[in-house]
Each structure stands twice: as structure tokens, then as C-alpha cells.
Amino acid sequence: MTSSSASSLTLxxxxxxxxYGWLCGRIGRALGCPHGAQDIAxxxxxxxxxxxxxxxxxxxxxxxxxxxxxxxxxxxxRQDLERAYFDSLALAPAxxxxxxxxxxxxxxxLLTLDRLLDGLSPRAKAxxxxxxxxxxxxxxIAERLEVSISRVQQYMAEAFKRCYLALEAA
Amino acid sequence: xxxxxxxxxxIGEAAQWLALLQSGQASAEELRAFEQWQAGDxxxxxxxxxxxxxxxxxxxxxxxxxxxxxxxxxRSSRRQFVHGSLAVAGVALAGLWASRWQGEGxxxxxxxxxxxxxxxxxxxxxxxxxxxxQVAVRFDTWQRLLQLNRGQLLVDVRHDPTRPLxxxxxxxxxxxxxTRFQVEQQAKGTQLTMLHSRVEVTTLGxxxxxxxxxxxxxxxxxxxxxxxxxxxxxxxxxxxRLEVRDRSLGEVIExxxxxxxxxIRVSSAAARLxxxxxxxxxxxxxxxxxxxxxLPIRISRHSDYWVSIDVx
Numbered sequence: 001m002t003s004s005s006a007s008s009l010t011l012x013x014x015x016x017x018x019x020y021g022w023l024c025g026r027i028g029r030a031l032g033c034p035h036g037a038q039d040i041a042x043x044x045x046x047x048x049x050x051x052x053x054x055x056x057x058x059x060x061x062x063x064x065x066x067x068x069x070x071x072x073x074x075x076x077x078r079q080d081l082e083r084a085y086f087d088s089l090a091l092a093p094a095x096x097x098x099x100x101x102x103x104x105x106x107x108x109x110l111l112t113l114d115r116l117l118d119g120l121s122p123r124a125k126a127x128x129x130x131x132x133x134x135x136x137x138x139x140x141i142a143e144r145l146e147v148s149i150s151r152v153q154q155y156m157a158e159a160f161k162r163c164y165l166a167l168e169a170a
Numbered sequence: 171x172x173x174x175x176x177x178x179x180x181i182g183e184a185a186q187w188l189a190l191l192q193s194g195q196a197s198a199e200e201l202r203a204f205e206q207w208q209a210g211d212x213x214x215x216x217x218x219x220x221x222x223x224x225x226x227x228x229x230x231x232x233x234x235x236x237x238x239x240x241x242x243x244x245r246s247s248r249r250q251f252v253h254g255s256l257a258v259a260g261v262a263l264a265g266l267w268a269s270r271w272q273g274e275g276x277x278x279x280x281x282x283x284x285x286x287x288x289x290x291x292x293x294x295x296x297x298x299x300x301x302x303x304q305v306a307v308r309f310d311t312w313q314r315l316l317q318l319n320r321g322q323l324l325v326d327v328r329h330d331p332t333r334p335l336x337x338x339x340x341x342x343x344x345x346x347x348x349t350r351f352q353v354e355q356q357a358k359g360t361q362l363t364m365l366h367s368r369v370e371v372t373t374l375g376x377x378x379x380x381x382x383x384x385x386x387x388x389x390x391x392x393x394x395x396x397x398x399x400x401x402x403x404x405x406x407x408x409x410x411r412l413e414v415r416d417r418s419l420g421e422v423i424e425x426x427x428x429x430x431x432x433x434i435r436v437s438s439a440a441a442r443l444x445x446x447x448x449x450x451x452x453x454x455x456x457x458x459x460x461x462x463x464x465l466p467i468r469i470s471r472h473s474d475y476w477v478s479i480d481v482x
Contacts, residue, residue: 058296058326062288085240109229110240116225122242129234131192132225138193149193157189161181164221 008054015060016045023064031072040075044068074111081110116166120159127152128159176217183207184217280304281321284429284452286408294328295335298408300354301428301451309333321428324352324365324405341391342373352405356424359390363404402446412449412457419443419465423479430454432475439481440467 020041028037044067048054057063085106117125123145130136130144138152145152176184187204190196196204208214229237279299281287287299291307293314299305303321314335316325327335329348337344337353339360344353349367353360362371363386371379375392386404388395402415412425420441423434429451443465449457458477462469468482 056294059288080243081240084243085236106232109232110237112228113225113237114241116228117241122238125241126234126238128224129229129238133229133232133234133237138195149195153189153193156192157185160188160221160224161185163224164181164185164217167220 008049011054012045012049015048015054015057019060019064020045022061023068026065027068027072040068040071043071047071077114078107078111081114082107085110116163117159118162118166120162121155123147124155124158127155128163131156176213180211180214180217181221184214184221188218188221277307278304279307283431284454286410288408291328293330293333293335296326298324300324300407303355303428318353318355320355322352322354322407324350324408326350341389342371342375345370345372356388359388361388362386363400365400365405406448407451410450410452412451413447414449415446416444417446419445419461419467419479422449422461426451426454426457432473433477435476435478437478437480440465440479443467443481 023041023044024034024037027040028034031037031040044064047067048057048063051057086103113129117128120128126145127141130141131138136144138149138156142149142152187207190200191204208218279287279289279297281299281301281303284301286301289297289299291297291314292309295314297305297316300322303323304319305321305323306315306317306319308315308317312333314330314333316323316335316337318337318339323337325335325337325346327346327348327350331347335346337346339353339355341360344351344362346367346369349369350365351369352363352365354363362369362381364381364383366383368380368382371381371387371389371394373389373391373394377389377392377394379387379389379394379397381387381397384400385397386400387397401417403411403413406413407425412422414422418441420436422445423436423441426449427434445461445465447460447464449460451457458469461467461479466481468480470478470480472478
């Protein structure tokens with residue numbers, strides 16, 4: 001079932017010619033912004049190109065819609081995270097203001113973490129980050145979160161599991 | 171289970187052990203128990219190893235407090251909006267992610283009122299479920315079984331000469347090797363519509379028929395009705411349209427019910443009226459209005475959730 005990359009390129013190229021206009025129109029109507037729509041439509045086709053077997057796509061419009069929707073969500077989540085992180089930074093002294101590169105790095109990190117820890121309670125997220133980033137012991141985490149040590153252990157189990165599943169799904 | 175992929179239970183156990191080990195408080199006895207557990211299956215050690223990487227150095231030099239603050243911001247409510255407007259074709263998510271899911275235990279897939287799903291089955295076949303439908307998926311070495319409990323499905327079967335695909339309903343079953351067809355579980359009987367190639371139908375009573383491309387047949391447990399040719403675009407529901415040519419109002423309302431919460435009552439006189447037309451499934455209110463315009467019927471509303479259709 002594998003197809004050579006040359007023929008996938010042709011296939012996706014044909015799909016692009018047939019459906020690009022349609023997809024732009026559709027996203028544009030949903031977002032109310034034609035320029036953003038073109039970006040998302042292009043990115044959508046890049047994702048299709050990266051798929052292992054484009055020849056197996058039976059319903060291109062359904063697939064394109066699904067990918068486009070996910071990209072839109074990702075974009076919004078990115079904005080939310082960026083705003084939440086840097087708004088708090090704006091109150092800090094000027095010395096800590098990050099360069100554009102640092103900023104991009106932070107946003108990428110936030111998106112990754114958001115995906116890996118999605119679905120965990122705020123406390124479980126906190127326990128996991130204190131452990132993984134700050135190397136706190138369970139006792140220290142328990143004190144900081146004002147919960148029992150066995151509770152911390154539970155949070156850690158949840159987080160290990162979630163993180164593993166998210167990485168597997170990638 | 172192994173060798174292969176760890177199941178959910180194994181992943182859960184591994185997480186419990188790892189959380190205990192990382193506490194630095196595990197007793198010698200617990201450590202022995204862990205070693206024993208891990209020795210039971212090479213896959214376990216592999217899961218633990220991978221899991222213990224955690225975030226694997228993905229985050230460096232950032233304050234955990236500040237990260238947490240951002241991560242805990244709620245998802246913005248705009249997503250509801252896109253869900254409405256970008257999803258009008260009704261092709262629900264699935265597609266991409268469904269390919270991950272394994273169907274051995276008999277997964278139940280179902281849709282609610284007004285919801286359609288387009289899925290990729292583990293064998294590469296495509297399954298489209300109409301609204302208010304339920305199907306159990308049981309795939310094993312010998313066969314691929316889809317048990318349609320209610321509603322309607324369309325399946326585009328990936329060819330596999332060693333493993334036939336069966337769709338079972340309350341009245342019988344349909345057997346295919348590689349083809350495309352649609353099956354509807356009606357209140358009394360099953361309706362099969364062939365879109366490509368052929369299948370064999372066997373009723374519970376043992377009667378058999380071969381149905382070819384462009385043909386449709388209705389059957390009950392003890393009865394096969396005559397073969398008919400497919401009229402209109404029988405698969406338009408996938409795109410959210412209902413296309414009918416010379417069908418009874420009763421049949422049309424049956425389809426529409428899946429897209430409308432509440433009760434639609436049709437008198438028997440009204441149910442016998444014949445009609446042709448195209449109706450938007452995702453806007454059942456508009457469909458009712460269109461019906462009222464084209465037929466000598468009276469639609470009365472007792473509430474939004476209770477509609478009666480009668481001949482005046």
C-alpha cells in the first residue's frame with residue numbers, strides 16, 4: 001500500500017488544483033477572514049502531503065475539512081497560550097522581555113506541553129512540572145500543593161500515563 | 171497481547187509503578203514486586219523505559235509557575251463557532267484518528283440526533299454512520315463483522331479475499347469481499363442499497379439473494395422483497411441532503427427523524443402520500459416547511475419537540 005513520494009506529490013497536486021479554491025472559500029466563511037483562510041488551506045495541503053498514503057484518501061473534502069479545523073483550533077489555542085504567558089510577563093521589569101526567537105521557543109514549548117498534558121487536572125499538571133522541571137521531591141510537591149504525598153503519587157501516575165499516550169499518538 | 175502494542179491496562183500499571191519508583195519511597199518488597207511484574211512481559215519494561223522519559227527535556231529554563239498559569243487558561247469559546255460553520259458537511263472528526271483504534275473487543279460506534287460520522291475502520295474500509303445510528307464492530311482473523319443495531323450505514327469495503335465483511339441486522343446479513351453499499355435498519359426490515367459490485371444477502375430464515383450494482387432490496391427475517399433499481403441519489407445523506415424520487419412521506423419522515431430531536435407523528439393517510447424532492451437534513455425545520463409547500467398536508471406543532479403531520 002505504499003506509494004512512492006513522486007506519485008503522492010502528483011496526487012496531492014491534483015487534489016490541490018481541484019479543491020484549493022473550495023477549501024479557501026469554506027474556511028474563509030467560517031473565519032470571516034480570506035487571508036487567514038489561504039494560509040490555513042495551504043498548511044492543510046502540506047499536512048496531506050506528509051501523510052503516509054495519500055492514494056488511500058477516498059473523501060478528500062472530508063479529510064481537508066478535518067485537518068483545516070484542527071489547524072484552526074491549534075491556531076487559536078496558540079494565541080490563547082501566548083497571550084496568557086506574555087500578559088503576565090508584561091508586568092515584569094523590562095530586562096526579562098524576551099526576543100522574538102525566545103518568544104517563539106516559549107510558544108512551541110507551551111503548545112507541546114498543552115498537548116502532552118491535555119486532560120489532566122491543574123494540580124496534576126503542577127505536580128508533574130514541579131517534578132520534571134524543578135526536580136522537587138514528592139514531599140516538597142505535597143507541601144506546595146497542600147495535598148498528601150499519596151495524592152502526589154496519584155497525580156504523577158496520571159501524568160506519566162497521559163504523557164506517554166500523547167507521545168505515542170504523535 | 172504481546173508482542174505488539176501495550177494495551178491500556180498495561181500502560182496504567184506501568185504508570186502506577188513508575189509513580190511509586192519516582193517517589194523514592196518504594197520498599198525493598200515493592201521493588202521486588204516491580205521486578206517481578208516487569209519480568210512477566212518484555213513489553214512492560216519497554217513501556218516503563220519510554221514512560222520514564224516523561225517530558226524528556228522538552229522544557230528548559232522556563233519557570234514552571236508561569237507555564238502552569240498559561241496552560242490553565244481555558245480554551246476560548248470561538249471553537250464552538252467553527253464547529254458549527256466548518257462542520258456543515260457533517261463529516262465528524264474521526265477519519266484521521268479512527269485509524270488508530272482497534273476493533274477486536276467489539277467497539278460500539280454511535281451517533282446522536284443530527285450527527286453523522288465518517289470513519290476509517292482498522293482494515294482500511296470506510297464507514298459512514300447516519301444520524302441516530304449504532305453499530306458494533308467486531309473484526310477477527312476470519313471475518314469483519316459490523317452489527318447494525320439501528321439507523322443507517324454506508325460501507326466502502328477494502329478488498330480482502332481471506333476475510334469477508336459482514337453487515338448483520340435484526341433480519342439477516344449481507345456478505346461482501348470488497349464493494350460499496352449502504353444498509354438501513356428500518357422499524358420492520360432491512361433496506362440494502364448496492365453502490366458498487368455485488369453482495370450476497372441471507373435472511374435469518376435462510377433465504378438468499380445476490381444483489382448487484384444499482385439495485386436495492388428490502389428484506390425481513392422470513393421474507394425477501396423484489397429487487398428494485400436505485401432511484402435518486404441514495405447516498406446524498408452523506409452530504410447532508412435527502413434526495414427522494416417517488417417515495418412515500420412515511421419513508422421520508424423516517425429519514426428526517428434522525429435529524430430532529432423530539433417526536434414527529436404522521437397520520438397513516440399522510441404517510442401514504444408520494445413525493446419527490448431534495449431536503450436539507452441538517453435543517454429539519456426547513457425540510458418540514460418544504461414538505462408543507464409541496465404536499466396537501468397540515469403540520470401542527472404542540473411544541474418544538476412534538477410535531478404532527480396530517481391531511482386536512
